[in-house]
Amino acid sequence: MSDPAPGDGAVPPPPWERSPRRRASPARVPLTRERIVEAAYVVLDREGYDGLSMRQVAAELGVAVSGLYAHVAGKDEVLRLMYERLFEGHELPPPDPANWQEQVKDFAREGRRRLLLHRDMAKISMTHVPFTPELLVHVESLLAIFRVAGLPDTVAAAAGDVLSTFMDGFVHEESMWDERRRDSKAETWEEMRATIKGYFDALPHERFPNIVALSGKLFDESNDARFELALDIILRGLASYIPPGDAPPSR
Amino acid sequence: MSDPAPGDGAVPPPPWERSPRRRASPARVPLTRERIVEAAYVVLDREGYDGLSMRQVAAELGVAVSGLYAHVAGKDEVLRLMYERLFEGHELPPPDPANWQEQVKDFAREGRRRLLLHRDMAKISMTHVPFTPELLVHVESLLAIFRVAGLPDTVAAAAGDVLSTFMDGFVHEESMWDERRRDSKAETWEEMRATIKGYFDALPHERFPNIVALSGKLFDESNDARFELALDIILRGLASYIPPGDAPPSR
DNA sequence: TTCTATCATTGAACAGTGTTCGCCAGCAAG
DNA sequence: CTTGCTGGCGAACACTGTTCAATGATAGAA
Numbered sequence: 001m002s003d004p005a006p007g008d009g010a011v012p013p014p015p016w017e018r019s020p021r022r023r024a025s026p027a028r029v030p031l032t033r034e035r036i037v038e039a040a041y042v043v044l045d046r047e048g049y050d051g052l053s054m055r056q057v058a059a060e061l062g063v064a065v066s067g068l069y070a071h072v073a074g075k076d077e078v079l080r081l082m083y084e085r086l087f088e089g090h091e092l093p094p095p096d097p098a099n100w101q102e103q104v105k106d107f108a109r110e111g112r113r114r115l116l117l118h119r120d121m122a123k124i125s126m127t128h129v130p131f132t133p134e135l136l137v138h139v140e141s142l143l144a145i146f147r148v149a150g151l152p153d154t155v156a157a158a159a160g161d162v163l164s165t166f167m168d169g170f171v172h173e174e175s176m177w178d179e180r181r182r183d184s185k186a187e188t189w190e191e192m193r194a195t196i197k198g199y200f201d202a203l204p205h206e207r208f209p210n211i212v213a214l215s216g217k218l219f220d221e222s223n224d225a226r227f228e229l230a231l232d233i234i235l236r237g238l239a240s241y242i243p244p245g246d247a248p249p250s251r
Numbered sequence: 252m253s254d255p256a257p258g259d260g261a262v263p264p265p266p267w268e269r270s271p272r273r274r275a276s277p278a279r280v281p282l283t284r285e286r287i288v289e290a291a292y293v294v295l296d297r298e299g300y301d302g303l304s305m306r307q308v309a310a311e312l313g314v315a316v317s318g319l320y321a322h323v324a325g326k327d328e329v330l331r332l333m334y335e336r337l338f339e340g341h342e343l344p345p346p347d348p349a350n351w352q353e354q355v356k357d358f359a360r361e362g363r364r365r366l367l368l369h370r371d372m373a374k375i376s377m378t379h380v381p382f383t384p385e386l387l388v389h390v391e392s393l394l395a396i397f398r399v400a401g402l403p404d405t406v407a408a409a410a411g412d413v414l415s416t417f418m419d420g421f422v423h424e425e426s427m428w429d430e431r432r433r434d435s436k437a438e439t440w441e442e443m444r445a446t447i448k449g450y451f452d453a454l455p456h457e458r459f460p461n462i463v464a465l466s467g468k469l470f471d472e473s474n475d476a477r478f479e480l481a482l483d484i485i486l487r488g489l490a491s492y493i494p495p496g497d498a499p500p501s502r
Numbered sequence: 503t504t505c506t507a508t509c510a511t512t513g514a515a516c517a518g519t520g521t522t523c524g525c526c527a528g529c530a531a532g
Numbered sequence: 533c534t535t536g537c538t539g540g541c542g543a544a545c546a547c548t549g550t551t552c553a554a555t556g557a558t559a560g561a562a
Contacts, residue, residue: 031540053519064541066522075520126377126420129427136459143461157468158480165420166413169377173416176380208387210394217408229409237488282510305549315512317551322510326549 031063033071037081041118044082048179049120054078083128084135086114086121092141100149101235107142108167108231115171120179122172130164150242159238166234174223193219282314284322288332292369295333299430300371305329334379335386337365337372343392351400352486358393359418359482366422371430373423381415401493410489417485425474444470 039060044052054075058065072078092107115121130139139160146156177192186192200215211218290311295303305326309316323329343358366372381390390411397407428443437443451466462469 054521055519065520066542067540069521070539126423127427129424136454136462140459140462143465147461153465153468154472154480155484157465157472158477158484161421161424161477162417162481162484165424166416169416169420170412172377173380173412176378203387208391210398211387211391214394214404214408217404221405221408226409226412229405230413233406233409233413233488233492234485235488236491237484237486240487240491241484304547306547316549317513318511320550 031061031067031071033081035061036068036072036078037085040078040082044121044124045119049123052120079124080128080132082121083124084132086118086125087111087135087138090114090138092138092145095141095145095148097148097150100145101239103145104142104163104235104238105228105231107138108163109227111167112171112227115167116174120175122168122175126168126172146238151238152241152243155238155241162234166230170227170230282312282318282322284332286312287319287323287329288336291329291333295372295375296370300374303371330375331379331383333372334375335383337368337376338362338386338389341365341389343389343396346392346396346399348399348401351396352490354396355393355414355486355489356479356482358389359414360478362418363422363478366418367425371426373419373426377419377423397489402489403492403494406489406492413485417481421478421481 036057040052040057043056043060047056054068055065057078058068068078072081090110093103096103115125130136142160142163143156146159147153151159181189181192184192184195186195196219197215200211200218203212205212287308291303291308294307294311298307305319306316308329309319319329323332341361344354347354366376381387393411393414394407397410398404402410432440432443435443435446437446447470448466451462451469454463456463
């Protein structure tokens with residue numbers, strides 16, 4: 001497109017321009033890890049996780065597949081770099097015992113927001129354990145907030161598990177429904193939701209009374225509302241472990 | 252091996268044994284969905300999720316790959332059947348408001364137990380949304396317990412999300428650590444845990460004071476203890492939504 | 503018993519995948 | 533201008549899931 005091959009209507013470059021052109025051709029931006037990750041994101045958004053192949057990434061860059069392996073150990077490393085770049089610049093504020101709950105919620109909200117930035121990103125996120133040096137600062141900050149808030153150490157340690165598995169799992173479920181919507185003929189989310197609700201409403205009342213009764217609550221609520229509510233459930237549970245008198249949420 | 256081709260030392264079967272032999276050969280158990288799923292489990296346990304291929308399953312059955320497709324739509328269906336069979340017979344007791352929390356915990360414990368029965372099973376579990384008819388009864392039973400306990404409907408709807416994403420996520424993390432252990436030279440879990448703890452202890456104290464301080468709590472605790480604690484966090488959060496006076500956890 | 507029709511099973515093929523290796527063109531240094 | 537070198541290239545390997553024409557053995561009919 002922007003780099004047409006000679007021979008299909010394009011006149012060959014005049015000889016006196018050979019010198020500058022010679023610079024132009026090799027002056028194509030050199031392949032770097034950053035450019036590879038960037039291209040991988042483009043492919044991921046367009047083709048989804050299953051369509052994210054090294055060949056597609058190479059094609060996106062207009063480069064041979066084998067060229068990628070000079071800068072990257074393999075596909076695993078590409079996925080890891082994508083995962084790490086997604087949370088770059090994601091920093092938590094210094095612990096404030098007065099509203100630690102809101103701080104934790106903000107962390108989860110921001111995490112979800114970033115995961116939703118790219119299609120199928122939750123799939124990639126879940127296959128990585130966040131103990132690479134760049135991601136450890138998040139764990140550290142979260143633990144700081146928990147401890148300053150007065151949570152016992154064991155609870156603080158477990159809280160990270162609950163929060164991160166929930167965050168990944170929730171977004172993953174969201175993207176699975178979105179994928180299902182893509183596969184079906186439903187164009188809009190509303191249409192898809194109506195289809196699902198119809199399926200649940202059509203279930204035999206006597207065998208699934210509660211599902212039928214809650215079909216509205218299960219899917220009519222927006223994902224944001226369900227996410228917020230679930231966050232609140234988790235944080236209420238955590239708060240219940242703060243010893244009375246220890247940094248009470250007075251304010 | 253057990254079925255040597257004629258011509259390399261094996262004498263051909265005498266003609267008078269042809270009749271019984273003819274029965275023996277076709278008397279091989281016929282291919283069924285059940286046998287395919289069973290073989291898939293064997294391959295999964297031996298090779299892990301990445302080694303679970305249709306060809307391996309076919310080889311396990313001593314059958315051509317293409318033969319599988321006469322009984323199964325494809326690999327996706329095999330994974331779905333495996334997932335559904337894992338939870339076969341997993342039934343919840345009738346709702347008892349007096350100890351609904353223990354009922355919910357038992358559900359999660361049994362779910363984790365089954366997921367741990369087969370290597371990488373959590374990976375398979377997470378890619379499925381439990382809305383197939385066979386699995387809907389679980390959702391139904393859980394909702395029943397939540398509602399009878401007095402949880403508001405919106406909370407009951409969200410509670411299922413929190414619980415299932417946590418269950419899958421926690422076991423998935425467990426199996427990821429186990430996979431990492433397998434890859435490393437560490438044989439036992441204790442050895443692996445020591446390695447991890449050593450890594451955390453070696454972190455710079457000034458940058459990661461909380462991680463260093465909690466390195467013991469993060470990994471010395473057994474997975475069971477962490478799972479139980481996390482369950483308790485979630486259930487305390489849920490319980491906080493029961494309106495006062497509505498089926499109080501007296502006893 | 504002999505023939506036939508049926509259907510489960512097969513082998514080969516196709517279009518992909520991640521990864522490796524030998525080669526070659528173009529650049530910087532001498 | 534020549535030399536050395538290295539980044540990118542093409543081709544290949546060993547896989548993957550899936551399809552399809554052909555085949556083999558079986559059960560039923562004559």
